[in-house]
Amino acid sequence: MKKSTSLFLAAVVAVGMMSASASADEKKGQKAYLKTCKTCHGNGTKGAAMHTQNEWDALFANGGANIIKAHVGTKAEATFNSDGFKEKAQDLRDFLFMYGNDSGNVPSCG
Numbered sequence: 222m223k224k225s226t227s228l229f230l231a232a233v234v235a236v237g238m239m240s241a242s243a244s245a246d247e248k249k250g251q252k253a254y255l256k257t258c259k260t261c262h263g264n265g266t267k268g269a270a271m272h273t274q275n276e277w278d279a280l281f282a283n284g285g286a287n288i289i290k291a292h293v294g295t296k297a298e299a300t301f302n303s304d305g306f307k308e309k310a311q312d313l314r315d316f317l318f319m320y321g322n323d324s325g326n327v328p329s330c331g
Contacts, residue, residue: 261296280314
């Protein structure tokens with residue numbers, strides 16, 4: 222019994238590590254935020270706190286369609302329509318989601 226429990230726990234830890242590495246990276250998202258969003262929205266703490274985690278999810282749904290729409294007519298419109306945004310969108314979403322105003326988390330960049 223003890224051996225099967227140990228094997229089960231080891232399997233759970235292994236699966237958890239694999240799923241964490243397969244997801245986007247909030248640290249990369251933090252770098253993307255600081256590079257592209259800081260001038261308009263302030264430091265990471267202020268920027269991420271603009272919305273709740275559910276609101277960030279909605280903004281980044283469907284490839285970020287709603288956040289792209291929100292920046293139409295601004296000086297950032299070209300950035301949000303670029304291939305670079307599409308590459309970094311999931312990382313940026315993970316950063317903003319992790320530190321949304323209802324998360325209780327505070328990023329190190331602010």
